[in-house]
Amino acid sequence: GENVEQHPSTLSVQEGDSAVIKCTYSDSASNYFPWYKQELGKRPQLIIDIRSNVGEKKDQRIAVTLNKTAKHFSLHITETQPEDSAVYFCAASTSGTYKYIFGTGTRLKVLA
Amino acid sequence: ETGVTQSPTHLIKTRGQQVTLRCSSQSGHNTVSWYQQALGQGPQFIFQYYREEENGRGNFPPRFSGLQFPNYSSELNVNALELDDSALYLCASSLYTREQYFGPGTRLTVT
Numbered sequence: 714g715e716n717v718e719q720h721p722s723t724l725s726v727q728e729g730d731s732a733v734i735k736c737t738y739s740d741s742a743s744n745y746f747p748w749y750k751q752e753l754g755k756r757p758q759l760i761i762d763i764r765s766n767v768g769e770k771k772d773q774r775i776a777v778t779l780n781k782t783a784k785h786f787s788l789h790i791t792e793t794q795p796e797d798s799a800v801y802f803c804a805a806s807t808s809g810t811y812k813y814i815f816g817t818g819t820r821l822k823v824l825a
Numbered sequence: 826e827t828g829v830t831q832s833p834t835h836l837i838k839t840r841g842q843q844v845t846l847r848c849s850s851q852s853g854h855n856t857v858s859w860y861q862q863a864l865g866q867g868p869q870f871i872f873q874y875y876r877e878e879e880n881g882r883g884n885f886p887p888r889f890s891g892l893q894f895p896n897y898s899s900e901l902n903v904n905a906l907e908l909d910d911s912a913l914y915l916c917a918s919s920l921y922t923r924e925q926y927f928g929p930g931t932r933l934t935v936t
Contacts, residue, residue, distance in 0.1 A: 818866070
């Protein structure tokens with residue numbers, strides 16, 4: 714069935730360093746890949762997304778890359794700050810369908 | 826533009842009872858999706874409503890049901906509550922099946 718694997722489950726980095734979170738999806742028809750940030754006790758917030766007709770997308774310190782052949786996509790955060798500490802979820806969806814399949818989450822800790 | 830809202834914030838129910846959770850979609854959005862998020866896990870898709878009709882369902886039993894109203898708000902109903910139903914229930918609104926924006930969630934505890 715449809716599945717999204719996410720690694721690592723926890724990630725600690727020093728402030729100013731980069732962080733990379735990786736996801737692999739199983740459904741080759743998936744063509745939309747959002748990333749959400751969820752702080753403790755708060756709602757998931759959409760931070761960036763990418764569609765399958767694009768290989769990379771960047772928004773300030775955040776970037777997402779997509780390798781359709783390998784069915785991998787990754788979130789890259791540069792110059793990390795303490796406020797980047799949160800749980801990050803990747804998801805995969807197929808155009809014309811309705812559901813997001815979420816990964817299991819990565820708890821990012823940025824150490825000051 | 827108003828964001829997605831949910832009520833209540835927290836709820837405690839006893840096994841076997843029934844519960845109704847409510848969601849108001851973001852202005853301009855016509856689609857509502859419901860997710861269950863167990864502690865330490867990613868959200869799991871329950872179902873989606875579009876134009877007051879169920880538009881897809883995840884692997885949840887029929888005791889999970891829903892409604893969407895003409896103003897695009899939505900309800901999630903769960904009958905015969907089980908201990909494993911304890912979770913954070915999130916709704917997300919979108920325009921058709923595009924980017925989904927989540928509400929703050931309802932924390933349900935079943936004892």
